[in-house]
Amino acid sequence: MIxxxxxxxxxxxxxxxxxxxxxxxxxxxxxxxxxLRLWYDEPADKWTEALPIGxxxxxxxxxGGVQTDQVQFNxxxxxxxxxxxxxxxxxxxxxxxxxxxxxxxxxxxAQDLAMREFMSDxxxxxxxxAFGDLMLTFPGSETHTGYxxxxxxxxxxxxxxxxxxxxxxxxxxxxxxxxxxIVIRLTANKRGKxxxxxxxxxxHEEKSVKxxxxxxxxxxxxxxGALRGVAKARIESDGxxxxxxxxxxxxxxxxxxxxxxxxTNYLNYMNVDGNPEDETTKRLDAVAVKGxxxxxxxxxxxxxxxxxxxxxxxxxxNRDSLPTNRRIIAFNEQPDDPxxxxxxxxxxxxxxxxxxxxxxxxxNLQGIWNDQLRPAWDSKWTVNINTEMNYWPAELTNLSECxxxxxxxxxxxxxxxxATAREHYDxxxxxxxxxxxxxxxxxxxxxxxxxxxxxxxxxxxLHFWERYLFTLDKSFLAHRAYPVMKGxxxxxxxxxxxxxxxxxxxxxxxxxxxxxxxxxxPTMDHQxxxxxxxxxxxxxEILDSDHGFASVLKxxxxxxxxxxxxxxxxxxxWVRDIDDPNNKHxxxxxxxxxxxxxxxxxxxxxxxxEAARQSLIFRGDEGTGWSLAWKINFWARFHDGNHxxxxxxxxxxxxxxxxxxxxxxxxxxxxxxxxxxPFQIDGNFGAPAGIIEMLVQSHxxxxxxxxxxxxxxxxxxxRGVCARSGFELGFAWSEGKLQQVEVLSKxxxxxxxxxxxxxxxxxxxxxxxxxxxxxxxRL
Numbered sequence: 001m002i003x004x005x006x007x008x009x010x011x012x013x014x015x016x017x018x019x020x021x022x023x024x025x026x027x028x029x030x031x032x033x034x035x036l037r038l039w040y041d042e043p044a045d046k047w048t049e050a051l052p053i054g055x056x057x058x059x060x061x062x063x064g065g066v067q068t069d070q071v072q073f074n075x076x077x078x079x080x081x082x083x084x085x086x087x088x089x090x091x092x093x094x095x096x097x098x099x100x101x102x103x104x105x106x107x108x109x110a111q112d113l114a115m116r117e118f119m120s121d122x123x124x125x126x127x128x129x130a131f132g133d134l135m136l137t138f139p140g141s142e143t144h145t146g147y148x149x150x151x152x153x154x155x156x157x158x159x160x161x162x163x164x165x166x167x168x169x170x171x172x173x174x175x176x177x178x179x180x181x182i183v184i185r186l187t188a189n190k191r192g193k194x195x196x197x198x199x200x201x202x203x204h205e206e207k208s209v210k211x212x213x214x215x216x217x218x219x220x221x222x223x224x225g226a227l228r229g230v231a232k233a234r235i236e237s238d239g240x241x242x243x244x245x246x247x248x249x250x251x252x253x254x255x256x257x258x259x260x261x262x263x264t265n266y267l268n269y270m271n272v273d274g275n276p277e278d279e280t281t282k283r284l285d286a287v288a289v290k291g292x293x294x295x296x297x298x299x300x301x302x303x304x305x306x307x308x309x310x311x312x313x314x315x316x317x318n319r320d321s322l323p324t325n326r327r328i329i330a331f332n333e334q335p336d337d338p339x340x341x342x343x344x345x346x347x348x349x350x351x352x353x354x355x356x357x358x359x360x361x362x363x364n365l366q367g368i369w370n371d372q373l374r375p376a377w378d379s380k381w382t383v384n385i386n387t388e389m390n391y392w393p394a395e396l397t398n399l400s401e402c403x404x405x406x407x408x409x410x411x412x413x414x415x416x417x418x419a420t421a422r423e424h425y426d427x428x429x430x431x432x433x434x435x436x437x438x439x440x441x442x443x444x445x446x447x448x449x450x451x452x453x454x455x456x457x458x459x460x461x462l463h464f465w466e467r468y469l470f471t472l473d474k475s476f477l478a479h480r481a482y483p484v485m486k487g488x489x490x491x492x493x494x495x496x497x498x499x500x501x502x503x504x505x506x507x508x509x510x511x512x513x514x515x516x517x518x519x520x521x522p523t524m525d526h527q528x529x530x531x532x533x534x535x536x537x538x539x540x541e542i543l544d545s546d547h548g549f550a551s552v553l554k555x556x557x558x559x560x561x562x563x564x565x566x567x568x569x570x571x572x573x574w575v576r577d578i579d580d581p582n583n584k585h586x587x588x589x590x591x592x593x594x595x596x597x598x599x600x601x602x603x604x605x606x607x608x609x610e611a612a613r614q615s616l617i618f619r620g621d622e623g624t625g626w627s628l629a630w631k632i633n634f635w636a637r638f639h640d641g642n643h644x645x646x647x648x649x650x651x652x653x654x655x656x657x658x659x660x661x662x663x664x665x666x667x668x669x670x671x672x673x674x675x676x677x678p679f680q681i682d683g684n685f686g687a688p689a690g691i692i693e694m695l696v697q698s699h700x701x702x703x704x705x706x707x708x709x710x711x712x713x714x715x716x717x718x719r720g721v722c723a724r725s726g727f728e729l730g731f732a733w734s735e736g737k738l739q740q741v742e743v744l745s746k747x748x749x750x751x752x753x754x755x756x757x758x759x760x761x762x763x764x765x766x767x768x769x770x771x772x773x774x775x776x777x778r779l
Contacts, residue, residue: 034313036346038324038672039150040064043160047072047371048656048669048679049325051151051158053182055175056357056405058262059368060182062173064149064160066141069171071134072371073182075229076361077266079438081126082226086441087419088121092426098509102520103500110509111518114448118424125437125445128364128379130371131229131262132202132218136186139195140165153343153350156303157296167193176299177357181287182260183295191254198235198258199247203373209246215284216248223373230276231262232284236291257292259284269412269440306353309398310720312345314338314713315734325657325670332660335649338713341691344652347672348393348688351681352402356390361438362405363390367681376678381409383456384434384513385587389626389682391463392596392633392689395470398720398728403467407480409436410460414484417442417457421491429491432457434513450514454495454507455528461488462528462596465535469724472747474542482539486549489536492529493552496560499575504561512573515585521575523590526561531597533557563593563600563608570618571600571611581618586627588619588634595633598699602639613638621647625666625674625683632690641694641710651687696731698723702752702759705731705738725749726766738774745770 043065044050050061050072060073094117101110147162158173168189175182188194198216200209206221218231235241239253250256261283263276287295318339319327331337355367365379365386381387387406394403417430420442425431433444434453444451464481467473496505499521507529508520516522533553540550566577573579573590591612593600600608616634623631628651635644653667654660655675666683667675674683694708695718703723719730719742726747732739738755745751745764752761753776760776771779 035320036153036343037150037320038153038343038347039148040323040325040670041147043147043149044671046656048673049671051149051671052351052354052367052369052673053151053156053158053173053175054351054354054368055177055180055182056355056360056368057177057180058175058182058260059355060173060175060260061369061371062149062158062160064158064171066144066147066162066164067138069136069138069160071136071173071182071184071260073131073134073231073260073262074368074370075131075231075262075264076368077264077438078129078131078220078222078227078229079126079266080129080222080225080227081437081439083270083272084439084441085416085419086120086122086125086439086443086445087416087423088117088119088443089423091118091424092422094118095425095509098518099497099520102509102518107517107519111448114444114452114509114518118444119448119451120441120443120445123445125378125380125435125441126225126439127373128366128370128375128438129222129373130203132200132204132207132220132231134233134258134260135199135201137197137199141169153346154304154307155300156307156350156354157300166190169194174296174299175354176287176295176302178298178302179287179290179295180261180283181295183287183292183299184258184260185255185292186258187255188253192239192252194239194253194256195249195251196256197244197247197249198233200231200233211243211246211248214241214248216246217280226272227264227266228276229262229264230280231260232280233258233260234284234288236288259287261287266438269416269438303353306399306401307349310349312342312718312721313716314342315715316713324672328652328654328657328668328670328672329660331649331652332654335652336712338716340652341648341713342716344672345397345688345691348684349397349399351684352390352393352399355681356402356405358401358404360405362387362409363681363685365680365682367684369681376676376680378437381436382434383432383436383460384453384589385630386626386680386682388459388463388596389629389686389689391685393685393692395466395722396689396692398722400467400471400722403463406460406463407467409440410457410463410484411480412440413442413457413460414487416440418487425491425495427491427494429487429489429494430457431488431491431495432460449517450511452509452518453511453513453525455510455525458488458492458528458532461485462531462535465539468539470722470726472726472749477539478543482536482543482546485532485536485539486546489532489553490549492532493556496529496556499561502561502575504575505556505559506561506575512589513587515583515587515589516574519574521561523563523571523573523575524592527563527590527593527597527599530557530560530599533560563605565607565611568614568618569611570615571608573615579615579618583618584620584622586623588616588627588630591615591634595630595637595693601637601700603700609638621650622665624676624680625651625668626676626680626686628666629674629683629686629690632687633693636690636693636708637697639708641708641713644690644694644708645710645712648687648691651683692721696721696723696729698725698727702754703727703729703743705741705753705755706733706736709733709736711736725751727751733774740774740779741772741776743770743772744768
């Protein structure tokens, strides 16, 4: 009798837990259908109020004006310059003297010599270019009501609606990856009420516009460069389409569809023999045959295949009823809108899908969006933090394919960086300093006090390793990752030299980005090099190959200068204990070993973790947009969710929004673009990664749930988030406590879950899903 009652009670408990699981994941599924949008009740007045669309190759900023609508667009390969090897021939002859001067404490003399003999040829790399603007002018729309513009992140569709003189107007815009085109549909709800003029403008000095039937063609030639661009826009309408000067005019229509395509003569970093005229003609003919509905369906099917894998909902106040510009201001005044964080995470994923697709260039300093011929920092790939930060959400938020363009670029730099290693260091392998451009420059640029930084290639190589850790794709490791990783490591087996004072192997000459000038032995370099050596050693074991090279790395590894705690209780930024506790520089490079590295952690090196935390306290909370984003990740790794949330609040400070403008550091523009200021997209990627790091971490060989949950985020759910060793998770929490977790094993590896003081370890089978309650009891 008692046994029967116990069995019945057990079944009731199991049934109850099953109901909880089903209810929570039902809520998660329902959240995928909730609106996820940036929206406004007035047109954009400036570029940082316009909304972005993109397909990896083309990007556009939509202003949504009523009488004049501006579509500012880019094509990813329009850059200044031409194919060129930036390495300075014979620069390695001066390497020994530069090292000697640094050893003698003659930093300025070392920098001066390096400027004369060791820098890139030429000294500066090239610049990403704006392409042009598609201008739409609508007569008779002086008065209007009910204006609304929005970017729907779930559909990757930009929409503008309003009423004027009794007619309802709708405008839709999207950028299609499958068809490599930007598509615009303009409609009125009454026949004959749609009329407009379409024209091209461009900031380039050398340009021309011509019309051919319903098609306009813009041709531009980059000043001081080998590249030219061709853009074509075609109108299909039920009204009349006529030529008027260098414009097209539509009258008496109810609907018009515009197809916009663009291309350049760039084929790769060594070849500019492309034919953009033929390419754009073929592409335009192909999309016009398909028509709007088929193009939209293909676009959204492609986009949703990526975007819908992941969702996040943070419970609590949600101010989606406020236009986004006013929502940012409201958050700044009262930061109790968890839904804004959910939106920001998903906006980052939208931007990554829109700017980084297989076959495209990787997301640069502005993603793909730029309206200037001389953008800040040339809108290049800055690889001493910014480019890497762009890809922190890729594996984590289930967008692994979006990582591909970065791997392609690094593979190119593997080639050009071999010449730089040879000419500048007389070394094997390959090296990349702190910037590259579309011509894959790898030599040190700008100035010796920050341009000579040798671990850009090593850091980027570790992105290949991270891809493997998340996916456990052994073929990727063998054929794509390991050759690049080995080449980067091979360079350092030659480059590292003994420090005369300590005997440790050190990196010299180099720099701790971007502070302290040219030095011997920056801590960040040593952390990255150790991580690279360890990754190569482990890859050798996994692949059961190249054991001789692994032995070389094993012998060198313990001889590399270790992390050290300095006189102020700080983690030293250099081999010498010269840190200034009053230094508030935006870079906190010597904490790389905390994040994105993992050699400094609470489990194994708590003393170093405390020292790193002290360094971050000295550096302060203030910073540019990307710096704030990195600090979110640091504080998450320190398991201090409330401090991490403080950094999130700072990231949402309004910059040039309505009449509110913050001038003290980083923040957000009205369109939620990250403000360095000016605009840099890295914060839009780094901060979402940091928000996820508050909720789940997997860098220490186990999955840690809610490791840094701030008080401001007591409840929520997430699904489709990825963890290392091939796991995909969904979990929910309430009142700060885990309610349940679901783990999909993709690779059949053992799994260890940790939440608070609870932990569970279990074997898995690939393709199977495992469910646990908030106490990690198996369901």
